Amino acid sequence: MRRKKIAILGSTGSIGRQTLDVLSAFKDDFEVIGLAAGKNVQLLAEQIKEHNPRFVSLTDSSLAQELKSILKNPALEIFWGDMGLEFISSCSCDIVVNGLVGSLGLKPTISALSHGKRVAFANKETLVIAGNLIKDLIDRYHGEIIPLDSEHVAIHQCVNNAKKEDIKRIILTASGGPFRTWAKSQIQSATKEQALKHPTWVMGQKITIDSATLMNKGLEVIEAMHLFDISHKQTDVFIHPQSIMHSAVEFVDGNIIAQLGATDMKLPIQYSLYYPERKQLPFNLFCDLLSVGKLEFEKPDYERFPCLKLAYEVAEKGKSYPIVLNAANEIAVDMLLKEQISFDKIATIISDSLETHVACEPKSLEEIIQIDKDARNKATELKKRIKQVMA
Numbered sequence: 001m002r003r004k005k006i007a008i009l010g011s012t013g014s015i016g017r018q019t020l021d022v023l024s025a026f027k028d029d030f031e032v033i034g035l036a037a038g039k040n041v042q043l044l045a046e047q048i049k050e051h052n053p054r055f056v057s058l059t060d061s062s063l064a065q066e067l068k069s070i071l072k073n074p075a076l077e078i079f080w081g082d083m084g085l086e087f088i089s090s091c092s093c094d095i096v097v098n099g100l101v102g103s104l105g106l107k108p109t110i111s112a113l114s115h116g117k118r119v120a121f122a123n124k125e126t127l128v129i130a131g132n133l134i135k136d137l138i139d140r141y142h143g144e145i146i147p148l149d150s151e152h153v154a155i156h157q158c159v160n161n162a163k164k165e166d167i168k169r170i171i172l173t174a175s176g177g178p179f180r181t182w183a184k185s186q187i188q189s190a191t192k193e194q195a196l197k198h199p200t201w202v203m204g205q206k207i208t209i210d211s212a213t214l215m216n217k218g219l220e221v222i223e224a225m226h227l228f229d230i231s232h233k234q235t236d237v238f239i240h241p242q243s244i245m246h247s248a249v250e251f252v253d254g255n256i257i258a259q260l261g262a263t264d265m266k267l268p269i270q271y272s273l274y275y276p277e278r279k280q281l282p283f284n285l286f287c288d289l290l291s292v293g294k295l296e297f298e299k300p301d302y303e304r305f306p307c308l309k310l311a312y313e314v315a316e317k318g319k320s321y322p323i324v325l326n327a328a329n330e331i332a333v334d335m336l337l338k339e340q341i342s343f344d345k346i347a348t349i350i351s352d353s354l355e356t357h358v359a360c361e362p363k364s365l366e367e368i369i370q371i372d373k374d375a376r377n378k379a380t381e382l383k384k385r386i387k388q389v390m391a
């Protein structure tokens with residue numbers, strides 16, 4: 001059988017690297033045709049030597065030139081910038097893995113779906129800001145999105161093509177992050193280093209901070225609404241510190257189906273690449289439930305984790321609010337990572353951005369981009385004011 005051709009957006013990131021680990025274990029079934037990275041030229045060069053793609057892309061032309069001089073491979077086509085991402089996402093591949101972080105993933109997703117591709121989808125921010133547009137594109141060009149995020153892969157398996165009216169609710173689980181047991185006053189003054197110490201998952205910096213604020217779960221609630229066509233009222237978030245049950249679906253007849261497995265992204269990545277097939281797991285990652293011993297569940301605390309509450313409010317309001325939520329969060333997280341604000345100011349910036357937003361119903365990509373841009377500018381202004389207070 002012909003090997004499936006894979007393009008990876010964000011190949012040098014956490015999702016991208018783990019996708020390549022999975023592909024290395026299944027060389028008879030897949031070939032890597034395209035890789036898009038940001039700035040990590042050295043790692044991209046190593047990935048190219050190992051996986052031999054035809055097309056690659058980097059953020060700008062000087063990085064592309066640097067890569068060219070390292071590799072001296074005339075057969076390799078090197079692109080850069082937005083055009084590079086667009087080219088890789090619409091190249092002659094069967095599956096595009098979207099492991100980009102933030103709203104940067106929107107245009108390449110549109111490009112892949114407009115070419116009828118299957119997208120193995122980790123980049124939740126894109127669905128948060130443009131879920132309706134993405135659904136229209138899938139209908140129009142017959143592409144598809146297969147979730148890759150562990151919670152949505154879990155839900156995908158539990159739903160298993162069940163009728164929509166049979167689903168009572170979806171239960172998304174969250175580890176609770178590093179501050180699960182901390183008092184509100186401790187969380188407010190948490191440092192960047194403390195926020196980056198995730199108790200159960202090793203991930204990129206942005207999602208790790210989002211997990212500490214619980215915004216990650218809020219984004220996932222909105223992502224689930226789009227992926228599974230449900231209302232936010234049909235979602236619940238449970239804190240589950242063991243991170244073994246990745247999510248569950250409760251049906252109208254009282255049955256709950258949950259998906260359990262090791263805390264390792266290679267499992268959902270393998271699922272997403274092979275769906276609807278299943279393949280023998282090539283890694284020693286089978287979950288020993290006896291050694292896990294117990295599974296605990298807690299209600300999330302909106303007082304200590306206001307970002308999750310903000311996300312639920314936005315899920316209810318809809319319109320352009322999710323775009324503002326996401327943009328303000330991206331700006332605020334970036335500022336925490338640069339140590340320009342304290343941890344508690346992430347929620348302040350998002351809440352202030354939402355409060356002053358005049359909502360509209362975005363219909364086109366251009367409108368979404370403009371709202372995103374305006375929201376970033378406003379959040380940046382807010383962050384400048386916070387900086388002045390801190391100085």
Ligand SMILES: NC(=O)c1ccc[n+]([C@@H]2O[C@H](COP(=O)([O-])OP(=O)(O)OC[C@H]3O[C@@H](n4cnc5c(N)ncnc54)[C@H](OP(=O)(O)O)[C@@H]3O)[C@@H](O)[C@H]2O)c1
Pocket residue numbers: 009010011012013014015016036037038039040041058059085098099100101102104122123124125148149150201202203204205206207265
């Ligand atoms: N990590 C996980 O375990 C996990 C689990 C579930 C869902 N997700 C979701 O998956 C997405 C990716 O997360 P991650 O943790 O893998 O992020 P990450 O480790 O920060 O990786 C981001 C990737 O995007 C690339 N990139 C950044 N700016 C770029 C640009 N301008 N052009 C092209 N590429 C650019 C980076 O390249 P360089 O490094 O070369 O600059 C890197 O390859 C997020 O939406 C996250 O919420 C992640």
